[in-house]
Amino acid sequence: xxxxxxEKRGPHTYFDDLDSFYYTLIxxxxxxxxxxxxxxxxxxxxTLWDDDHACDYKNAELSLFDQWKDIPMDPWFGGTYRRLIxxxxxxxxxxxxxxxxxxxxxxPLVDYEEFISPIKDAITRLEG
Numbered sequence: 001x002x003x004x005x006x007e008k009r010g011p012h013t014y015f016d017d018l019d020s021f022y023y024t025l026i027x028x029x030x031x032x033x034x035x036x037x038x039x040x041x042x043x044x045x046x047t048l049w050d051d052d053h054a055c056d057y058k059n060a061e062l063s064l065f066d067q068w069k070d071i072p073m074d075p076w077f078g079g080t081y082r083r084l085i086x087x088x089x090x091x092x093x094x095x096x097x098x099x100x101x102x103x104x105x106x107x108p109l110v111d112y113e114e115f116i117s118p119i120k121d122a123i124t125r126l127e128g
Contacts, residue, residue, distance in 0.1 A: 015108075015111070018091075018092075022089075025084075026071060026085065027042075027046060029071060029074075029085070030046050030071060030072055034074060034076035037074075043072045071085060073085075080125045080126055081122070083118070083121075083122070084118055084121075084122040087117075087118035088115070088118060088119075091114060091115055091118075095111075
């Protein structure tokens, strides 16, 4: 769930969907070792996302600039997913570095394109 929805800071926006997708992708990468291979347990910091203070944990992780490097992904996922996570992390880091009031001024179509572009690139690499 997005930080905005966890904290009930305001109405649901397109940005909540992007934020939720990002954290769902991280959860999948941390919970699986490959096709039909769930890990026996989740990393401790991921289990905290189910806590009442999940938003605090997510904000703390996003505030650490190199946090994306520490995601405990199985080597099976390879460099394509690591590059994807880095690109999406940069997307959010840039936007959360902005003041929240400035977010209202952003163009959703521009944000969608910037968010989806590394996903398209990853799909192309995986299919190629």
